[in-house]
Amino acid sequence: MIKFAKALAAAALTVAVTAGAIAPAFAETQLLNVSYDPTRELYKDYNAAFAEYWKAKGGEDVSIRQSHGGSGAQARSVIDGLEADVVTLALESDINAIEKTGKIKAGWRDRLPNHSSPYTSTIVFLVRKGNPKNIHNWGDLVKGDVQIVTPNPKTSGGARWNYLAAWAWANEEFKGDNDKIKAYIADLYKRAPVLDSGARGATVTFAQRQIGDVLLAWENEAYLAGEEFGKDAFEIVVPPISILAEPPVAVVDANVDSKGTRKVAEAYLQYLYSDEGQNIAAKHFYRPSKPEVVKPELLKALPQIKLVTIDDPIFGGWKKAQPEHFGDGGIFDQIYKPGK
Amino acid sequence: MSEPSHIKFRNPADERPLAKVLLIALSLAFLVFFLFLPLVSVFVEAFRKGWEEYYEALVEPDAVAAIRLTLTVAAIAVPLNLLFGLCAAWAIAKFEFRGKSFLITLIDLPFSISPVISGLVYVLLFGSNSVLGPILKSHGIEILFAVPGIVLATIFVTFPFVARELIPLMQDQGTGDEEAALSLGASGWQTFWFVTLPNIKWGLLYGVLLCNARAMGEFGAVSVVSGHIRGLTNTMPLHVEILYNEYNFVAAFAVASLLALLALVTLALKTILELRFGAGAAGGRH
Numbered sequence: 001m002i003k004f005a006k007a008l009a010a011a012a013l014t015v016a017v018t019a020g021a022i023a024p025a026f027a028e029t030q031l032l033n034v035s036y037d038p039t040r041e042l043y044k045d046y047n048a049a050f051a052e053y054w055k056a057k058g059g060e061d062v063s064i065r066q067s068h069g070g071s072g073a074q075a076r077s078v079i080d081g082l083e084a085d086v087v088t089l090a091l092e093s094d095i096n097a098i099e100k101t102g103k104i105k106a107g108w109r110d111r112l113p114n115h116s117s118p119y120t121s122t123i124v125f126l127v128r129k130g131n132p133k134n135i136h137n138w139g140d141l142v143k144g145d146v147q148i149v150t151p152n153p154k155t156s157g158g159a160r161w162n163y164l165a166a167w168a169w170a171n172e173e174f175k176g177d178n179d180k181i182k183a184y185i186a187d188l189y190k191r192a193p194v195l196d197s198g199a200r201g202a203t204v205t206f207a208q209r210q211i212g213d214v215l216l217a218w219e220n221e222a223y224l225a226g227e228e229f230g231k232d233a234f235e236i237v238v239p240p241i242s243i244l245a246e247p248p249v250a251v252v253d254a255n256v257d258s259k260g261t262r263k264v265a266e267a268y269l270q271y272l273y274s275d276e277g278q279n280i281a282a283k284h285f286y287r288p289s290k291p292e293v294v295k296p297e298l299l300k301a302l303p304q305i306k307l308v309t310i311d312d313p314i315f316g317g318w319k320k321a322q323p324e325h326f327g328d329g330g331i332f333d334q335i336y337k338p339g340k
Numbered sequence: 341m342s343e344p345s346h347i348k349f350r351n352p353a354d355e356r357p358l359a360k361v362l363l364i365a366l367s368l369a370f371l372v373f374f375l376f377l378p379l380v381s382v383f384v385e386a387f388r389k390g391w392e393e394y395y396e397a398l399v400e401p402d403a404v405a406a407i408r409l410t411l412t413v414a415a416i417a418v419p420l421n422l423l424f425g426l427c428a429a430w431a432i433a434k435f436e437f438r439g440k441s442f443l444i445t446l447i448d449l450p451f452s453i454s455p456v457i458s459g460l461v462y463v464l465l466f467g468s469n470s471v472l473g474p475i476l477k478s479h480g481i482e483i484l485f486a487v488p489g490i491v492l493a494t495i496f497v498t499f500p501f502v503a504r505e506l507i508p509l510m511q512d513q514g515t516g517d518e519e520a521a522l523s524l525g526a527s528g529w530q531t532f533w534f535v536t537l538p539n540i541k542w543g544l545l546y547g548v549l550l551c552n553a554r555a556m557g558e559f560g561a562v563s564v565v566s567g568h569i570r571g572l573t574n575t576m577p578l579h580v581e582i583l584y585n586e587y588n589f590v591a592a593f594a595v596a597s598l599l600a601l602l603a604l605v606t607l608a609l610k611t612i613l614e615l616r617f618g619a620g621a622a623g624g625r626h
Contacts, residue, residue: 069568080485081468081484083485103468
């Protein structure tokens with residue numbers, strides 16, 4: 001039994017040593033950026049660029065930690081006490097939810113240019129190589145036996161943009177005839193064999209499980225999937241009209257004030273609007289808010305199309321569109337009947 | 341109708357040969373399909389691009405941080421649960437007191453609760469909107485979305501393992517040996533070290549192995565309280581999910597293969613110990 005006691009002592013020692021090792025030296029400033037799923041690759045590059053810039057400017061050493069997850073769940077964690085210095089989320093309403101707790105001050109959307117959205121994105125189509133079903137516009141999605149992969153708008157932020165983009169096209173096509181628009185959207189969702197709960201899940205369904213003819217996806221996700229699964233497997237089709245998605249960023253006031261990191265946190269978000277920040281965003285297929293500072297070859301992948309915003313009168317902003325389309329008993333609930 | 345003159349009596353415990361073969365084949369097929377093939381596929385996927393990529397995935401700083409965190413959490417949670425399990429099993433098996441069955445039910449609670457709830461209770465206890473949250477924050481104590489929260493959630497999920505293993509064992513053995521030792525003049529500690537512990541060591545070891553495997557593999561509860569900060573609060577299972585979502589399948593399965601290896605080592609250790617000492621171990625159940 002002495003051996004047993006020794007083993008226990010060894011275990012205790014291991015605890016002490018490893019616990020010591022995970023408490024790093026606090027010489028450098030640490031920022032925590034709480035973000036949503038598809039931005040992993042973007043912020044990996046951007047964080048390195050910002051750390052270099054900040055040091056060159058005479059600032060201290062700064063290292064940036066990342067946390068990624070579903071946008072709504074991430075906002076929830078910050079509300080529950082995750083010590084984020086900045087949040088870079090998918091939907092304005094998620095940051096509004098944090099604002100309600102007082103951790104972010106009201107008026108955050110006007111603190112940075114372009115509604116605090118340093119980059120935007122849109123919804124495009126990812127089709128199989130050679131575009132066998134000949135899909136070029138939203139109307140082609142409901143022709144023949146085309147099958148569509150899109151996540152569930154009840155749970156996924158990206159899926160809501162998909163739905164709204166289709167609605168924006170139909171509104172123009174059917175000159176605002178609500179019954180025809182609804183019939184089109186209903187037809188669209190009838191062609192979805194599965195509704196994944198998130199955008200990454202839908203991409204994997206389409207790309208790896210080989211289900212469906214077309215994936216409605218974030219523009220940057222579509223390019224990323226093309227790179228990850230081989231460029232020969234897919235083609236990206238950019239429809240002539242789509243939606244303008246504005247993922248916003250904000251400093252979490254309560255956290256930076258208690259940690260004393262306000263200055264560097266604010267600089268971190270402002271630098272997203274710099275020439276370098278904008279070029280990094282474009283490199284990862286986000287649409288820069290200042291395209292004039294971005295290298296032209298990076299913009300080639302992001303063709304100019306008609307982009308409808310959520311604030312357009314047909315939607316009337318998130319506060320109106322969210323309950324009207326996606327709330328309980330809203331339009332999506334009326335038109336989507338699984339298994340029919 | 342005439343009775344047969346010689347009725348052959350079959351031992352009722354003997355199965356017909358056909359049934360025997362069928363049953364064995366069925367359980368074997370089941371194990372191959374549901375356990376063996378998935379396990380093999382983890383390793384196949386992990387080594388799909390060769391040793392080098394496999395190695396790279398494991399020495400990458402975020403992976404190293406995840407492995408270190410997982411080991412740290414297990415190194416704290418398992419000894420504490422060992423201590424708790426011993427105390428609880430001792431109390432239940434050797435003493436009579438009111439509320440004993442209630443205590444047993446309480447110990448089983450983590451088995452019947454979904455791990456997500458086990459995580460959420462700590463969010464409710466220590467979150468910014470809880471009663472305790474602001475007090476902890478004003479003293480600069482971090483629990484949620486930091487290592488202490490992950491350790492707490494892991495302890496919660498894994499605490500029945502040791503206790504559950506020991507309670508029936510100690511109840512079976514009764515208090516006779518201890519009474520004999522005490523009456524021969526041994527002290528309380530001596531009785532524990534030289535009588536009780538040798539009697540239960542195999543059960544104890546088995547409980548610790550199971551507890552450790554679960555502590556390292558826990559996903560749900562840890563996911564809720566972790567905050568998913570890369571290189572800081574991501575354990576191995578969480579790191580696997582992140583890599584998979586980044587289309588980094590080789591790295592995801594490389595880290596997953598470590599967890600699978602842990603399971604295999606656990607199994608091997610248990611078998612070796614049984615073979616070497618098990619036969620002679622007094623009261624050893626496993």
